[in-house]
Amino acid sequence: xxxxxxxxxQMRNLTxxxxxxxxxxxxxxxxxxxxxxxxxxxxxxxxxxxxLLSILGLLWEGxxxxxxxxxxxxxxxxxxxxxxxxxxxxxxxxxxFGFVLQNAFLLPHFTCEDNVAMPLALRGTxxxxxxxVARSLLVKAGLSADxxxxxARNVSGGERQRLATLRALVHNPxxxxxxxxxNNLDHYSSCRILELLLDGRKSAVDCESSESVPRTTLxxxxxxHDIYSRIDQFLVLRDGRLVEGSPFVRDQVDSLGGIPGxxxxxxxxxxx
Amino acid sequence: xKAREALTLAVWFAACDLFERQVRRTxxxxxxxxxxxxxxxxxxxxxxxxxxRARQERLRASPESLCLLVGNPIISDExxxxxxxxxxxxxxxxxxSSGAQLMPFHILDNVYWNSVPEGVGARRMAGRTIAETDPxxxxxxxxxxxxxxxxxxxxSKLQGVIITEKMQVQLGLPLDQRAPATLxxxxxxxxxxxxxxxxxxxxxxxxxxxxxxxxxxxxxxxAAIHSRPRRRIRIGPMPDELCxxxxxxxxxxxxxxxxxxxxxxxxxxxxxxGDRAGWKIELNIGKGVDGLTxxxxxxxxxxxxxxxxxxxxxxxxxxxxxxxxxxxxxSYQLPDSYDDLAVYVDDIDRLRPVMNAILAADDPSxxxxxxxxxxxxxxxxxxxxxxALLSIVSLxxxxxxxxNLYTILVLRAEQQIGEIGMLKAMGMGRSLLKLIYVVxxxxxxxxxxxxxxxxxxxxxxxxxxxxxxxxxxPYRLWFYLPWEVVLGVLTGNGLLCVCGTHFSTRQARxxxxxxxxxxxx
Numbered sequence: 001x002x003x004x005x006x007x008x009x010q011m012r013n014l015t016x017x018x019x020x021x022x023x024x025x026x027x028x029x030x031x032x033x034x035x036x037x038x039x040x041x042x043x044x045x046x047x048x049x050x051x052l053l054s055i056l057g058l059l060w061e062g063x064x065x066x067x068x069x070x071x072x073x074x075x076x077x078x079x080x081x082x083x084x085x086x087x088x089x090x091x092x093x094x095x096x097f098g099f100v101l102q103n104a105f106l107l108p109h110f111t112c113e114d115n116v117a118m119p120l121a122l123r124g125t126x127x128x129x130x131x132x133v134a135r136s137l138l139v140k141a142g143l144s145a146d147x148x149x150x151x152a153r154n155v156s157g158g159e160r161q162r163l164a165t166l167r168a169l170v171h172n173p174x175x176x177x178x179x180x181x182x183n184n185l186d187h188y189s190s191c192r193i194l195e196l197l198l199d200g201r202k203s204a205v206d207c208e209s210s211e212s213v214p215r216t217t218l219x220x221x222x223x224x225h226d227i228y229s230r231i232d233q234f235l236v237l238r239d240g241r242l243v244e245g246s247p248f249v250r251d252q253v254d255s256l257g258g259i260p261g262x263x264x265x266x267x268x269x270x271x272x
Numbered sequence: 273x274k275a276r277e278a279l280t281l282a283v284w285f286a287a288c289d290l291f292e293r294q295v296r297r298t299x300x301x302x303x304x305x306x307x308x309x310x311x312x313x314x315x316x317x318x319x320x321x322x323x324x325r326a327r328q329e330r331l332r333a334s335p336e337s338l339c340l341l342v343g344n345p346i347i348s349d350e351x352x353x354x355x356x357x358x359x360x361x362x363x364x365x366x367x368x369s370s371g372a373q374l375m376p377f378h379i380l381d382n383v384y385w386n387s388v389p390e391g392v393g394a395r396r397m398a399g400r401t402i403a404e405t406d407p408x409x410x411x412x413x414x415x416x417x418x419x420x421x422x423x424x425x426x427x428s429k430l431q432g433v434i435i436t437e438k439m440q441v442q443l444g445l446p447l448d449q450r451a452p453a454t455l456x457x458x459x460x461x462x463x464x465x466x467x468x469x470x471x472x473x474x475x476x477x478x479x480x481x482x483x484x485x486x487x488x489x490x491x492x493x494x495a496a497i498h499s500r501p502r503r504r505i506r507i508g509p510m511p512d513e514l515c516x517x518x519x520x521x522x523x524x525x526x527x528x529x530x531x532x533x534x535x536x537x538x539x540x541x542x543x544x545x546g547d548r549a550g551w552k553i554e555l556n557i558g559k560g561v562d563g564l565t566x567x568x569x570x571x572x573x574x575x576x577x578x579x580x581x582x583x584x585x586x587x588x589x590x591x592x593x594x595x596x597x598x599x600x601x602x603s604y605q606l607p608d609s610y611d612d613l614a615v616y617v618d619d620i621d622r623l624r625p626v627m628n629a630i631l632a633a634d635d636p637s638x639x640x641x642x643x644x645x646x647x648x649x650x651x652x653x654x655x656x657x658x659x660a661l662l663s664i665v666s667l668x669x670x671x672x673x674x675x676n677l678y679t680i681l682v683l684r685a686e687q688q689i690g691e692i693g694m695l696k697a698m699g700m701g702r703s704l705l706k707l708i709y710v711v712x713x714x715x716x717x718x719x720x721x722x723x724x725x726x727x728x729x730x731x732x733x734x735x736x737x738x739x740x741x742x743x744x745x746p747y748r749l750w751f752y753l754p755w756e757v758v759l760g761v762l763t764g765n766g767l768l769c770v771c772g773t774h775f776s777t778r779q780a781r782x783x784x785x786x787x788x789x790x791x792x793x
Contacts (some may be wrong), residue, residue, distance in 0.1 A: 030516050054786045057697070057783040059697055059784060059786035059789070060784050060786050060787075061591075061784040064784060086702070087701065090696075090699050090700070090701045090702075091699070093696075093697060093698065093699040093785075094698065094699020094700075095699070097697075099694075099697045099698070101694070101697075101789065103690065103792075105691055105693070105694035105789070105792075106691075107694075107695075108691075108693050109288045109291075110288060117699060118695070118700050119699065121281060122281075122695075122698055122699050122700055122704075124274065124277045124698075141781075153502060167698075195774075
């Protein structure tokens, strides 16, 4: 039951301004993102979706977001973003978060499997083991194992996007931040990647046989058709303001148009 | 992550990053820059230093240097430090031409000591290094001059001479002949007189206050001239203060009796000049004290130090005398008696003729040496000027290379800032990121700089050799690089690499992941 879930992220009255900018990227945003839910962040371009994602993903320094209240609950303790040290931020990102950004940012001089396995490398996993994990993930994503041996600079845009998604998942993170992960992908590839992305995570790290538990996933996307059925919560942003943010009961909504905030976006063609 | 894992990861990242195909060209540029700078520094400084050194050696090599030590153990308390200093200074003037110099050499029976020239008191051998054209050398071959200035009664005490190998050649002695040998010096009045060649040394005696003789060699020749090799050679300077010890009004009235009773003094007497009076002591270390061991010797010194504050100050550490450990004593027998370690010398007359001979010799070496000294000074000045100019040029080159290197590194860091941001988003800490770039700097250094040093050494040597070969002049140009310069080049370039990589990536390292990602877009 959704109501039983604990808030994974809490944000209260967050107002955020990019350094050097006069306008607010986010204005007075308050929200709760529940643990294990898949949340879609939608809105027109420039409405603050990526900013919200980057703030929640601890990609800004503490002083960049000012004294705003943003918290992440990692299952054991509550982490207040304004009080975390740089080292704690790094540790949380390494341990709990996975990122799929608009640009894949693969390391061009490493092979694809080394790129996918990079989070494991940062955790100190031995080379052979992490490559093995990466190879199995490549196969799951419908990519050939041979691709893993190629240098990342030599692969196509769609493959890069898939590799970036796999990289975000390889270390079994609690939370995945996906900023338009299905860009450049055909329908078939999108489905495979979504399967991987929205599948639950293993309850125990590095344990294949362990139970799968729901993963908290935040997806920014303009195309909701493929993912609609898996979304638990929509965050609709307009001009940096949150206009819709509560989890919804799927049975009570017939279609995307049934969600008030989305209806207007669909009318503007911002989402399809 | 453990330190080892972090280092492995850093090396992996750094190596992949340095040799990645798209940036390989810039890496090559950096390596070539560092290599060229290192090569230039090593070769240029080596040739500059070698230039000065070659010219100095040319000056030293002509005329041939010779060494002559004339032994005459004479005691005198009139040999003042000032007198010795004057002689020494005069002789030192001609050091460039290896002209005369005072070569103090103290003989205790078969135990050879060398000492500082300014000292007074210990028995000395007056000695000098002379040039080929030096009249003093001719005196050995010309009737009378040298020997006649040594009083008759001292001639029998002439110990002999120590000569250099070059002098051995010039005197026409067989090269395979080792000491002892006899040098015939004409006394002028009659038959030539034999002067024993105590030794032939391969050590060039160009300068200074020490005559360092290879101990094994001296042992060898002493063994050859004495049937009972019971001697010990001491090498190293004796401190000035030990050579000029006076114990006046230092001791109690019965001190002399005490010392005589101990058999530690040879002569103790009262002296009185006007209203001043005091003791005059000659320490008689060993004479009449058979089998005095080193421990006893040290004890004597320590006892004396307790009695005399002045002596205590003068001999801060009796261990200076470097007597062997007791365990070593078995390897050689102490002589039945030591010769004297005289604190006072009491007769200038027996040394004066030799001193006068040196002082009064019609020695052209000062005249020659002044020129030589001037030349040597000019060479030093020229070399220093060349080194200074070269240092300025090098600074400019290193500066340009640093800017070049830094610019390349900054551009690379800017190109990679998105990837750095992504790595930070994935949880790569600042310390690991810093380590990666430091390792990159070290790799750059390790590839380019040692290679530059080796090639620079080879190239410099080749140039010097080619110059000598082409001109037929062995003193035309040498290659000589002090190790300090090599160390400086290695360290300087190392700092350049590490600081360059460190500072060029500082912005990327210090920025938040999102800031890096934004910059890249």
